[in-house]
Amino acid sequence: MLFKYLMAKNEDIPPGTATIYFGFSSIFWFIIGTGLGSFNAAKLAFPDFVTGTELFAFGHMRQVHVLAVILGWISMAFAMTMMYMTPALGNTKLWSEKLGLWTAFLWNVGLSLGLFLLWLGFTSGREYSDLIWPIDLVIMFGVLVPLGINVWMTIAHRRTQGIYITNWFFGACIFMVWVVFLVGQSAELFNLTGLTEGYLTFWFAHNVLGLWITPVAAAIAYYTIPKLTGNPLYSHRIGHLHFWAIIAFYSTPASHHLLSAPLPEWLKSFASVEGVLILIPAIAFVANILLTMKGRWSMFVENVEIKFSVTGVLLAIPLNMQGGFQQTRAINWYVHGTGWIVAHAHLALLGMSSFLEIAAVYFGLQQMLRRKLYSLALANFHYWFVIIGFCIYWISMTIAGLIQGAGKIYEVPYIDVVVAEHPYMIARWIGGTMVFTGNLVWLYNMYMTAVEGTVVPKGRYAHELAYER
Amino acid sequence: MENKLTLGNLFWVLLIPAFTVGMGNGSVFGAAVMSAIGRGPFESWGGWGLEAFDPTTFSGFIDWVMIIFGLAFAIIVATALKKHGEIEMQRDNTGW
Numbered sequence: 352m353l354f355k356y357l358m359a360k361n362e363d364i365p366p367g368t369a370t371i372y373f374g375f376s377s378i379f380w381f382i383i384g385t386g387l388g389s390f391n392a393a394k395l396a397f398p399d400f401v402t403g404t405e406l407f408a409f410g411h412m413r414q415v416h417v418l419a420v421i422l423g424w425i426s427m428a429f430a431m432t433m434m435y436m437t438p439a440l441g442n443t444k445l446w447s448e449k450l451g452l453w454t455a456f457l458w459n460v461g462l463s464l465g466l467f468l469l470w471l472g473f474t475s476g477r478e479y480s481d482l483i484w485p486i487d488l489v490i491m492f493g494v495l496v497p498l499g500i501n502v503w504m505t506i507a508h509r510r511t512q513g514i515y516i517t518n519w520f521f522g523a524c525i526f527m528v529w530v531v532f533l534v535g536q537s538a539e540l541f542n543l544t545g546l547t548e549g550y551l552t553f554w555f556a557h558n559v560l561g562l563w564i565t566p567v568a569a570a571i572a573y574y575t576i577p578k579l580t581g582n583p584l585y586s587h588r589i590g591h592l593h594f595w596a597i598i599a600f601y602s603t604p605a606s607h608h609l610l611s612a613p614l615p616e617w618l619k620s621f622a623s624v625e626g627v628l629i630l631i632p633a634i635a636f637v638a639n640i641l642l643t644m645k646g647r648w649s650m651f652v653e654n655v656e657i658k659f660s661v662t663g664v665l666l667a668i669p670l671n672m673q674g675g676f677q678q679t680r681a682i683n684w685y686v687h688g689t690g691w692i693v694a695h696a697h698l699a700l701l702g703m704s705s706f707l708e709i710a711a712v713y714f715g716l717q718q719m720l721r722r723k724l725y726s727l728a729l730a731n732f733h734y735w736f737v738i739i740g741f742c743i744y745w746i747s748m749t750i751a752g753l754i755q756g757a758g759k760i761y762e763v764p765y766i767d768v769v770v771a772e773h774p775y776m777i778a779r780w781i782g783g784t785m786v787f788t789g790n791l792v793w794l795y796n797m798y799m800t801a802v803e804g805t806v807v808p809k810g811r812y813a814h815e816l817a818y819e820r
Numbered sequence: 821m822e823n824k825l826t827l828g829n830l831f832w833v834l835l836i837p838a839f840t841v842g843m844g845n846g847s848v849f850g851a852a853v854m855s856a857i858g859r860g861p862f863e864s865w866g867g868w869g870l871e872a873f874d875p876t877t878f879s880g881f882i883d884w885v886m887i888i889f890g891l892a893f894a895i896i897v898a899t900a901l902k903k904h905g906e907i908e909m910q911r912d913n914t915g916w
Contacts, residue, residue: 646911648904649824652833662837669844676848685855691847698844735832742840749847753882756851757874 357456361449366438367719369451371801373431374716376459377708378794380423385787387416392780396773406470414481415470420700421479421564422462422490428708429567430454433502433521435715436574440518441509446501454497461489475539477548479556487536495532499525516590520570523594527562527602531555546612550605557605560699561629566597568663568704569636571711575660576643579714580650585642589635596632600625607678611687619680626678633671640664655730656710662738663706670698685760690772691752694745701741701786709737709793716797717813722804724813729796733789740785747778825905830898838897839890846889850882 353372356364391412393400401407438445445451465486474481482490502525506518535555538548577584584590606614607622641664650657673695676682686692717724724730751772758768807813874880
């Protein structure tokens with residue numbers, strides 16, 4: 352179906368095709384990403400698991416997992432939501448369905464190639480910006496540029512007077528990720544080494560999280576929660592506060608990631624203070640969404656998309672409490688370089704962000720396919736496997752991190768710390784595998800929805816029917 | 821219409837997502853206190869009236885801090901949702 356439409360004229364492509372392609376691609380990459388995560392966790396829990404082959408060593412596999420999740424699952428789910436939310440909020444059609452399809456196609460090809468090369472060992476050697484520069488160019492000009500053009504042109508051709516907060520975020524975040532990506536990858540171009548390379552690496556890592564992953568996830572919630580509950584957003588103005596506070600406080604020098612590096616002290620302090628101020632947009636976002644739920648809280652136990660969304664919003668609370676304070680010198684002293692940080696990263700990407708995207712992918716696929724969800728029971732199974740798996744993962748890694756922190760500060764022999772952590776590594780593997788299993792069920796459920804789901808009549812929403820007994 | 825937000829309906833939501841959120845907040849509080857006060861030698865820090873923090877068994881201050889925060893947040897969410905359920909039931913029955 353996809354290849355047929357790639358060569359078709361734009362007007363011959365049914366609306367929603369790009370959404371559907373991006374939606375299924377994102378679920379596919381979520382499975383790849385969590386599968387690799389589960390594999391890597393098994394290697395940490397059971398050191399004798401798959402040894403002797405260099406390609407399956409942790410050092411070859413770890414960054415493939417990270418980038419499959421960030422560039423495959425999360426970013427493609429973002430593109431998927433942009434493909435249907437931006438036109439819906441502008442009361443118009445997507446500017447170019449064909450460009451959307453080509454973006455999805457190039458994205459899948461470029462990412463597959465990039466991750467394959469990364470797996471073989473072709474790497475820039477910088478965490479989070481590991482891909483080599485030719486692949487960076489594909490991502491920049493084959494993915495991010497066409498995505499931006501499509502979203503901005505759709506906003507420009509809107510038939511509404513204002514721009515709803517979700518589209519504000521979408522439009523701005525794509526622009527910001529262009530800048531972040533170009534500057535972040537330039538270390539390779541300018542042959543930066545040592546401290547400057549390390550600093551630029553974490554400037555990129557910080558801002559790709561702060562100006563792309565978390566704000567776009569929040570923008571999605573600004574759409575899904577009002578749409579599903581039927582309530583208007585509690586306050587558009589608080590949404591703007593959230594937006595501008597993100598711009599002001601999150602785009603920090605990022606040096607709070609490198610507090611023990613020989614960077615200028617004022618730079619670290621400045622970044623640290625702004626890091627605490629991130630609580631402002633965080634509280635604005637959480638309060639705005641939870642107040643939007645007013646009068647519709649029963650949907651929290653009845654509606655699977657709301658269940659995912661609200662859980663994601665709730666997880667933003669500990670995420671920002673941790674994030675705001677763990678980067679202060681006092682706490683960073685204790686938790687830096689431990690599993691705590693790994694737990695926190697998963698709280699951001701697998702907890703807050705992924706839960707919001709999963710809800711939007713469920714909703715968007717049903718809407719665009721015009722099909723009722725195949726199985727609510729499987730969707731609930733998915734929810735519980737992902738949340739329980741995530742909790743096991745997050746709690747075990749937080750505890751493991753605190754053990755490492757204590758071991759580090761009190762100079763406990765390293766091997767004792769390794770032994771003490773073993774049970775938590777096994778728990779981590781179990782949690783990650785549960786998430787992976789839940790996602791397999793999700794793909795099956797969505798495939799069956801596309802193939803066998805009851806057709807939704809005109810004028811109705813798929814999610815309304817999904818819960819009719 | 822009945823109150824859909826009963827403790828029975830909410831049980832798993834409270835036990836897992838809500839409890840985790842509280843534990844997350846507790847982790848920050850616990851780590852902050854440990855960092856602020858626990859800079860003494862290993863033997864002397866375990867929190868008030870507790871054994872010294874032992875990395876190999878994870879006994880000390882933060883383990884129960886996280887559990888208490890988790891419990892507290894679950895109670896807060898339970899109370900809030902129960903109240904919401906009553907209001908939503910009232911609205912559905914009276915139509916306001």
